[in-house]
Amino acid sequence: MVKSNVAEIASIISESSRAAILTVLMDGRFHTASELASMAGIKPQTASFHLSKMQEAGIIAQQKQGRHRYYGIVNNEVANVMESLLFLAPPVKISSLKQSTQDKAIRYARTCYDHLAGKAGVTVTDALLKAGYLKDEQETFLVTERGISFFNELGIDLEKTGKKRRSFSMRCLDWSERRHHLAGSLGNALLERFIELGWMLRVPQNRAVKITEEGITGFMRTFGIDLSLEEER
Amino acid sequence: MVKSNVAEIASIISESSRAAILTVLMDGRFHTASELASMAGIKPQTASFHLSKMQEAGIIAQQKQGRHRYYGIVNNEVANVMESLLFLAPPVKISSLKQSTQDKAIRYARTCYDHLAGKAGVTVTDALLKAGYLKDEQETFLVTERGISFFNELGIDLEKTGKKRRSFSMRCLDWSERRHHLAGSLGNALLERFIELGWMLRVPQNRAVKITEEGITGFMRTFGIDLSLEEER
DNA sequence: GGAATTCTTCGATGTTCATCGAAGTATGGA
């Protein structure tokens, strides 16, 4: 006689709301609990119940960030199961909720606590990684030798910012881009410096950040990136 | 919003008895309903319920044979799902039911209706395929040109056996070996000839067939196969 | 510090579903 854990895993996926959530998570990104709730067409309490159940089963992971909790698929084995299931029985798209176009600005550039987030934040972080000023490492970003001189040239005093390289440069999960960007004290120092340089302006009402004309040319010259709104459709 | 058929498939597998059945079927062979019932530790009615449910869902196939019904996994996509699940959550073997050693003889060589079955039947069929006398085709075996002369040499009149090549040579699913063997009028003619040659003896009480000394040397010489009981542990 | 938000736990409700006894169908063997 054979008893299987297979049934337990399948049982998790067998509930339609959970299957919907996992299907959404197959994009490889992390999503908030409330977003997953609305996508699955259930109330937040119900989603919370399902999410904790899946977490307990070890097939999804949670990442807390302020009052948000981001959920994502935990590893490749789980993704494989979903992939084979999706191949055998592809899901049916019922409808697409009307795109809210209101909050483009806040998705594009905003503050996250004390650092830059949104598409701008991710783009800047990517540029820093690509140029070799930062190195992706486990849970943090590490500043390279070349990075040290770069930040000094930019006018950021790394000595003052933090004692240890490893501790001041942290990764932060972006809710709109669903990717990591630079946080921690270095992220904060960078944002402050951008504002100091006149490249960015804080928008009083909300957490959005406006990129100035000087900023567009500055980011282009210094990072080689185009932060004009054109590319955002 | 996304609705998924994924959940439906997962729901099928999520039930422990069904998962156990599917895990057994992952050996790629066909098993009888009652055997699957005992392996899953449930009553035949319950197994019947689950089997028809899985068949309806299109993940297992049924093959009727006399009063037996053989069930097996329907295609590779289903096997992939099970494989990824088994990888993520391997099953636990609880116990091994005591091997019934009583019926070795009947498993080894017996008549199935009017032809040879059991290990001997499958082995002979394999040899015929390997030698290129038969060709595996859809639901039947096809006699090749070389096969025609071979059977004639063996003393089987193919003209008398059947009118059409395709119709007289059928495949039969073996309950002990769980593989196909040669049935139909050609299978019958072959069995009769083996008995005629003194290679085999019918056992009166049951359907078992005894292979004689002449048979062992005969099968070795003609088919290149060893049907002495040694190889059966 | 207070309001708003994000997400959680708790408890009650209602539905779905596996299980097995009993009875029915089909097949093989004597």
Next chain:
DNA sequence: TCCATACTTCGATGAACATCGAAGAATTCC
């Protein structure tokens, strides 16, 4: 023709579980 075997359908029982309202925790923002 009759019995044994293999498997099915039917019907009743009981247990598991998704759902959501209400209320509670944690965090951000002003």
